[in-house]
Amino acid sequence: MKAAAIIGGGVIGGGWAARFLLNGWDVRVFDPDPDAERKIGEVMANARRSLPGLSDAPLPEEGRLSFHAEMADAVAGAIWIQESVPERLEIKHKVFAELQAACHPDAIIGSSTSGFKPSELQAGAARPAQIVVTHPFNPVYLLPLIELVTTSANDAAQVARASEQLTELGMYPMHVKKEIDAHIADRFLEAVWREALWLVKDGIATTEEIDEAIRMGFGIRWAQMGLFETYRVAGGEAGMKHFMAQFGPALKWPWTKLTDVPEFTDELVDLIADQSDAQSGAHSIRELERIRDNNLVAMMRALKGQDWGAGALLNKQDTRLRDGSPLTGGVDEIGDLSQPILTVARAVPLDWTDYNGHMNEAKYLEAFAAATDRFMELIGCDAGYIASGGSYFTAETHIRHLAEVHAGARIAIRTRMLVGEGKKLHLFHSMYEGDELLATGESFMLHVDLKTRRPSPPSREIEAAMDQIRSAQADLPYPDGAGMAIRQPG
Amino acid sequence: MKAAAIIGGGVIGGGWAARFLLNGWDVRVFDPDPDAERKIGEVMANARRSLPGLSDAPLPEEGRLSFHAEMADAVAGAIWIQESVPERLEIKHKVFAELQAACHPDAIIGSSTSGFKPSELQAGAARPAQIVVTHPFNPVYLLPLIELVTTSANDAAQVARASEQLTELGMYPMHVKKEIDAHIADRFLEAVWREALWLVKDGIATTEEIDEAIRMGFGIRWAQMGLFETYRVAGGEAGMKHFMAQFGPALKWPWTKLTDVPEFTDELVDLIADQSDAQSGAHSIRELERIRDNNLVAMMRALKGQDWGAGALLNKQDTRLRDGSPLTGGVDEIGDLSQPILTVARAVPLDWTDYNGHMNEAKYLEAFAAATDRFMELIGCDAGYIASGGSYFTAETHIRHLAEVHAGARIAIRTRMLVGEGKKLHLFHSMYEGDELLATGESFMLHVDLKTRRPSPPSREIEAAMDQIRSAQADLPYPDGAGMAIRQPG
Incomplete structure (x- = not known):
C-alpha cells in the first residue's frame, strides 16, 4: 500500500488527504492544530459523497488515515509528502528542514504554495532536488488541475515520477517549466x-x-x-x-x-x-x-438538475414557457380528460444522443419519468405534497422502442392511467414525434409514506383526482402493447 | 407576433437573430454584407440544434426571418432593434441617426457594444432615451448574460420593459446602473x-x-x-x-x-x-x-458524456481504473463465464439522486444501459465494430425496482444472457449493493446495420462469443422475474 504524508491539514491539506485516501493510499497526517482531526473528517465527508461517483469505474478500497504528533513519524514510509502549511517562507523552510531530516530521500516533497517559486522553497534545503511545487485548486478532491512547478535542481526522472503519481490520482499535472510568482492560474x-x-x-x-x-x-x-x-x-x-x-x-x-x-x-x-x-x-x-455548444448544453442542463446558477434561470424560463399551457396546473385545469393526457412536450436535447446518433435508451426513461412526474403533479402529488411526506415510488417499468429519434426532434408524451386506486398507480405513456409513435413506457407505482418508506394510501384529494380521470377514460380501449412481457425466444 | 430588427448580422447579430426567432419573434435583418444571409443561416443551424432542447418545455413556433436592403424597411413594426455593427463610434452614430429617422419611437434600440458607454452612444442622438447597451456573450443563443447598461436619459419604465423582454427570451439581464468602459464582464x-x-x-x-x-x-x-x-x-x-x-x-x-x-x-x-x-x-x-460539489460533479459528468476537457480526463482515469479488472477485455479474458457476468461496478454519483433522496428511476436504466454496453463490448461489439457499421438497438426494456439506493452506494451489476443468437440478444441484469438485490433490468436487443437501420446478423466473431457464453451458462436456472409483464390490476 502506498503511503502519503500530509503536513498541514486545513482545507487544502484535507483535500489532498481525501484525494489520496479515496484512491487507496494510506495517509499519515501531521498538524499541530488540535482541531485537525475534526477538520479533515469534514473534508473527508464531503469527498466521500462526491468523488467516488464521479467515476464510472470502482475506486480502490479506501486507505487508512492516521494522525501523528511528530513530523518524523508522519513521513515514515511515505513516498509522497504534501506540505500545505501557511504561506510564510520561514515556516516552509523550517518544515522542509525537519522533513528532510526524517523522510526517505526518494520521497517527493510537494508544496501546495500558491505564491512561492520552487527555487525560493529549495533555497538552503539539504536536498533541493527533492522539493517541487504541486499547487492544487479547491476542492482538491474534485478539481483536476495541479501546477507542477520545478527548477533545474529537479531531474527529469523525478518530475516524470511526480507527474505519474498525480495522474494516477485522477489529477491533471501541468508542468510549468519556467517558474514565476504565483505560477499561472x-x-x-x-x-x-x-x-x-x-x-x-x-x-x-x-x-x-x-x-x-x-x-x-x-x-x-x-x-x-x-x-x-x-x-x-x-x-x-x-x-x-x-x-x-x-x-x-x-x-x-x-x-x-x-x-x-x-x-x-x-x-x-x-x-x-x-x-x-x-x-x-x-x-x-x-x-x-x-463541440462548444454540446458542452454548454450538457453543463447548463446539469446545472438545471441542481437548480443552481444558469440552471436555475433555465428552470424559471421553463415555468414561464409552460405557463397557461396544458403542461401545468391540476386535474381541474385540463379541459379534456377523456383522452390520454399530454404530459411532456419538448425538443430532444443534444446531451440525450449516443454514439449511434440517436436518443440514448436511458433517456427514454428520463422522458417517461418526466411524464410520470407531470402526471403526479396533475393529481396533486406536487412538490408541496412530497414535502409533507407522501410520494410515489416506481416499482416497475416496461419500455418498447418502436422508432428512432434524433437531437432537436419535437416530442410529445400522452399518458393513460390504467390503474389509479388506493396506493396503486399504473400509467401507460406513448411518445410521439408528430403522428409517429416512437416508444411506449408503462410504469407501475406505489404511493409511499416517505418516513416509513412503506406503501401507504394517498391523500383524499389525490384519490378524488384519480377517480375523475378513471371515469373520464373508462371508455378508452386497453392500449396496444400494455401489460406485455418482453417477447420470448423463438 | 413581435418583431425584432437585427442591424448587423455577424456572429453576434446572428446569435441575437437566432435567440429571437427560436423564441417565436419575427426577425428583420439589415446587413449590407452580401454574405449576411449565409452567415446567419450558419448561426441558425447551430442554434436550432442546441437551444430548443436546452428547455424541458416546448418553445413557441419559430418566427419568420426576412432580409431587407434598407434599414428603414428592416425596422418597420419592430419593437426591439439590436445594433451589432463594428465597434467604431462614428459608424454607430450614423446607424442610430438612420434608425431613429425610421423606427417607432417606443422601440428599444439595444447596442451590442462591448466597449462604449451608453452616454457615448446617446451623444447627439435625436432621442437619446431610446438607446441602451445590451451587451451579449457568444454564443448569444445559449449564454444567458446580457449587460443592460443605461444612463439617466433612460427612464425606469423603459429599462423595466427592456429587462422584461430579455427575460422572456430566456436571458439574464444584469442592469449596470453606473456606466463604465467595457461594462463589467x-x-x-x-x-x-x-x-x-x-x-x-x-x-x-x-x-x-x-x-x-x-x-x-x-x-x-x-x-x-x-x-x-x-x-x-x-x-x-x-x-x-x-x-x-x-x-x-x-x-x-x-x-x-x-x-x-x-x-x-x-x-x-x-x-x-x-x-x-x-x-x-x-x-x-x-x-x-x-451545493458546489453537487454542481461540480454534475458538470464534470456532463463533460464526460461529451468526452471533452475535464470530462475527457475523467474518462481516461476510468480506463486506468478498469485496466486489468473483469470490467474490461473480451470474452476470452473473463475467467468464469458460467455465472452472471460482472458488467458494472461503481458508486452512485451525486447527480443520480432525486427529490426523494434516492436514485432517480431513469438512472437505473442508465446503469443497466452501461451494463448492456459492457456486455456488447465483451462479445466484440465495441467502438471499432460500431464504427464499421454494426450495432445493437434496444427494442424493449423491463425494470423492476426492488430496494432503494442512495448517492455514494457501491453498486454492481451482473448480467445473464437469456438469448444470444442471430440478430437477437436478450439480457437480464441484476443490480446489487453488497448482497442486496436492488433492481433487475431485462433488455431485448436487435443487431442492426447502421446504414440501413434494419435488423441484420452480427459478425461471426460476435456469434462465436455468444455461443461461448450460452454454453457456459446453459445450466443456470431461468432468472426469477425474467419474462414477466407488469403486474395486472387486482
Whole structure:
C-alpha cells in the first residue's frame, strides 16, 4: 500500500488527504492544530459523497488515515509528502528542514504554495532536488488541475515520477517549466480579483452582480474551453490572426485599471496564432462551435438538475414557457380528460444522443419519468405534497422502442392511467414525434409514506383526482402493447 | 407576433437573430454584407440544434426571418432593434441617426457594444432615451448574460420593459446602473487576456497550457459560483472577512504585471463582507460546499458524456481504473463465464439522486444501459465494430425496482444472457449493493446495420462469443422475474 504524508491539514491539506485516501493510499497526517482531526473528517465527508461517483469505474478500497504528533513519524514510509502549511517562507523552510531530516530521500516533497517559486522553497534545503511545487485548486478532491512547478535542481526522472503519481490520482499535472510568482492560474485569479475590488470600491457592481457576470456568461464557457480556444471560435473562419487584429487595438484603450500591456508586435501575433493552430487546428471552426455548444448544453442542463446558477434561470424560463399551457396546473385545469393526457412536450436535447446518433435508451426513461412526474403533479402529488411526506415510488417499468429519434426532434408524451386506486398507480405513456409513435413506457407505482418508506394510501384529494380521470377514460380501449412481457425466444 | 430588427448580422447579430426567432419573434435583418444571409443561416443551424432542447418545455413556433436592403424597411413594426455593427463610434452614430429617422419611437434600440458607454452612444442622438447597451456573450443563443447598461436619459419604465423582454427570451439581464468602459464582464476578460499575453510573450506558458490552466481548475468553479461566493466557501466557517485578511496582503506582492490595487481599507473589507452576506448568507458554508460539489460533479459528468476537457480526463482515469479488472477485455479474458457476468461496478454519483433522496428511476436504466454496453463490448461489439457499421438497438426494456439506493452506494451489476443468437440478444441484469438485490433490468436487443437501420446478423466473431457464453451458462436456472409483464390490476 502506498503511503502519503500530509503536513498541514486545513482545507487544502484535507483535500489532498481525501484525494489520496479515496484512491487507496494510506495517509499519515501531521498538524499541530488540535482541531485537525475534526477538520479533515469534514473534508473527508464531503469527498466521500462526491468523488467516488464521479467515476464510472470502482475506486480502490479506501486507505487508512492516521494522525501523528511528530513530523518524523508522519513521513515514515511515505513516498509522497504534501506540505500545505501557511504561506510564510520561514515556516516552509523550517518544515522542509525537519522533513528532510526524517523522510526517505526518494520521497517527493510537494508544496501546495500558491505564491512561492520552487527555487525560493529549495533555497538552503539539504536536498533541493527533492522539493517541487504541486499547487492544487479547491476542492482538491474534485478539481483536476495541479501546477507542477520545478527548477533545474529537479531531474527529469523525478518530475516524470511526480507527474505519474498525480495522474494516477485522477489529477491533471501541468508542468510549468519556467517558474514565476504565483505560477499561472493564480495570476489570472489575482488579475480578476484586483479588478473586482475596484468595481466594488467604486460602486459599479456588488459582489453578487460580479458573480452573476461571471457564472451567467464566460464562466460557463471557461469550464470547457479556455481563453484562446474560445476566441479562436469567436474569430470564425478568418482564424486567430484575424481575431487578434480586431481585438488587439482595444488593448490601447484604458478599459481596466490594469494597464501594463505587452507590445502587440507581429512576432507576438504569430507566436499566438501558431500555438493556437497547434492546440486546436485539428478541428475546423464549425466543429469547434458544435463541440462548444454540446458542452454548454450538457453543463447548463446539469446545472438545471441542481437548480443552481444558469440552471436555475433555465428552470424559471421553463415555468414561464409552460405557463397557461396544458403542461401545468391540476386535474381541474385540463379541459379534456377523456383522452390520454399530454404530459411532456419538448425538443430532444443534444446531451440525450449516443454514439449511434440517436436518443440514448436511458433517456427514454428520463422522458417517461418526466411524464410520470407531470402526471403526479396533475393529481396533486406536487412538490408541496412530497414535502409533507407522501410520494410515489416506481416499482416497475416496461419500455418498447418502436422508432428512432434524433437531437432537436419535437416530442410529445400522452399518458393513460390504467390503474389509479388506493396506493396503486399504473400509467401507460406513448411518445410521439408528430403522428409517429416512437416508444411506449408503462410504469407501475406505489404511493409511499416517505418516513416509513412503506406503501401507504394517498391523500383524499389525490384519490378524488384519480377517480375523475378513471371515469373520464373508462371508455378508452386497453392500449396496444400494455401489460406485455418482453417477447420470448423463438 | 413581435418583431425584432437585427442591424448587423455577424456572429453576434446572428446569435441575437437566432435567440429571437427560436423564441417565436419575427426577425428583420439589415446587413449590407452580401454574405449576411449565409452567415446567419450558419448561426441558425447551430442554434436550432442546441437551444430548443436546452428547455424541458416546448418553445413557441419559430418566427419568420426576412432580409431587407434598407434599414428603414428592416425596422418597420419592430419593437426591439439590436445594433451589432463594428465597434467604431462614428459608424454607430450614423446607424442610430438612420434608425431613429425610421423606427417607432417606443422601440428599444439595444447596442451590442462591448466597449462604449451608453452616454457615448446617446451623444447627439435625436432621442437619446431610446438607446441602451445590451451587451451579449457568444454564443448569444445559449449564454444567458446580457449587460443592460443605461444612463439617466433612460427612464425606469423603459429599462423595466427592456429587462422584461430579455427575460422572456430566456436571458439574464444584469442592469449596470453606473456606466463604465467595457461594462463589467469584459473588464475581467481584458485583465485575463493581458496577463495571458505576457505569459505567452515571456515563454512561461503556451496558449494550450493557459487554456488547460483555466478549464481544469477555476473555469469549472466559475461556471456555477463566481469569484466572491467561491472565496467565501474557501474561507470556511471563519467567513469572508477572515478570507480577506488572509488574502489581502498578497495584493502587495508583485505577482501580476497589473499592479494598480485599491487601498485595502477596513471600509472596503466591510463593504465586501456585507455584500457577500447579502448574497450568500442564506446558506451556511457547509451547505455551500455541498451545493458546489453537487454542481461540480454534475458538470464534470456532463463533460464526460461529451468526452471533452475535464470530462475527457475523467474518462481516461476510468480506463486506468478498469485496466486489468473483469470490467474490461473480451470474452476470452473473463475467467468464469458460467455465472452472471460482472458488467458494472461503481458508486452512485451525486447527480443520480432525486427529490426523494434516492436514485432517480431513469438512472437505473442508465446503469443497466452501461451494463448492456459492457456486455456488447465483451462479445466484440465495441467502438471499432460500431464504427464499421454494426450495432445493437434496444427494442424493449423491463425494470423492476426492488430496494432503494442512495448517492455514494457501491453498486454492481451482473448480467445473464437469456438469448444470444442471430440478430437477437436478450439480457437480464441484476443490480446489487453488497448482497442486496436492488433492481433487475431485462433488455431485448436487435443487431442492426447502421446504414440501413434494419435488423441484420452480427459478425461471426460476435456469434462465436455468444455461443461461448450460452454454453457456459446453459445450466443456470431461468432468472426469477425474467419474462414477466407488469403486474395486472387486482
